[in-house]
Amino acid sequence: MAIRVLLVDDHALVRTGIRHILDEAAGIEVLAEASSGEEAVELARKEQPDVILMDVNMPGIGGMEATRKIATAAPDVKVIVVSVHATDPYPSRLLEAGAQGYLTKDCSGDEIITAVKRVHAGERYLSAEVARKLADSLLSGGKGTPLDQLSQRELQVMLMIIQGHSVQAISDKLFLSPKTVSTYRHRLFQKLEVENDVGLARFAIRHGLLDDSPLSANDNG
Template sequence: MTDEAAPQIIRVLCADDHPLVRKGIVAILSNEADIELVAEAANGRLAVELYRKHQPDVVLMDLRMPDLDGISAIKQIRDEFPDAKIIALTSFDGDQDIYRALEAGVRGYLLKEMVHTEVLNAVRKVFAGQKLMSREVADRVAGYFPQNALTPRETEVLSLVAQGKANKEIAAYLGAASGTVKIHVQNILAKLNASDRTQAVTIALQRGIIHLK
């Protein structure tokens, strides 16, 4: 009579700059016989280093971290380890954040408000080779039209608008003509279907196109 094979342990790396979030995840994972937390990182740069060291099965990666943001960390990890299984972990559900994470190669997208109920399912599904996307996230992706995306220059202009700068100030900062900035602002309003600059900033913040520091 042969012994039953021991269950495969899923080795997890958690990267989040909030100690309480990491502590909560540690508490959840510690009760599971088939999951082991092998390392914690408080910033993206450390996450990349720890991935190289431990090469975990699944990574929970916060998208907003100091030193190196989550998207950049995901890209660095996947450049070296194309098969890395990474779940984006975020407090924000702006559609631009979703697209950046998906383009970087994440296998799942998990809102922090869902961690306590969904993280175990997320880790196991992604480890098994499945992709994880909530219905809300899937709906956002389905409704995305790339032709309406802001250009990098328009995003930069909108970030400066969000800082309260007028067109002349933006033009001086960018070394451009005021008329050029005015055209950029008009294009931004049209693409975001906004009636004025304030509404454009509000929409951009909600969608994750720009972020206030």
């Protein structure tokens, strides 16, 4: 039986490229596509794909929260993250959230196929660059940046803030009260020593969470 794959990316062109790669691979079937974390969670519950190829930065809850929800709601579904971000906190936090694999978007088509097959077989799969950087972080004690002191939820709220979501929007997406979101926001300002959302975005750019301004955050996954 073919490995059933769900493609999740907010860029149709990226999904088309990956679909073309997988359509040429023996033993792999693209089951469906999704353009947001919310769609990914819904399809994971409904369709129970074998493997999900998951983008990180997307509108809505994003890939990190979607991965966490899928790990809880559909634990048999394997998630492989495909992202432009090779450095922490993304790889370690996505693995903590329940991902079984992590690829960078400059990987080859052959590596995508290999990752899908190996993760489906029950293995973990990390691209060589990600594995090397995780090992370097481990050997250095894993305390490389102030981001290491953030909880999983604080990091999730931070990612949504720098993508331009309001407190109310974050509240709605994460099923938290606005007061709770505001508390997380205040903690972020304290822990990262910034004064406002603009300072948070500048911090994110310095530490590789954004490649440009907050307005272009959704252009990079």
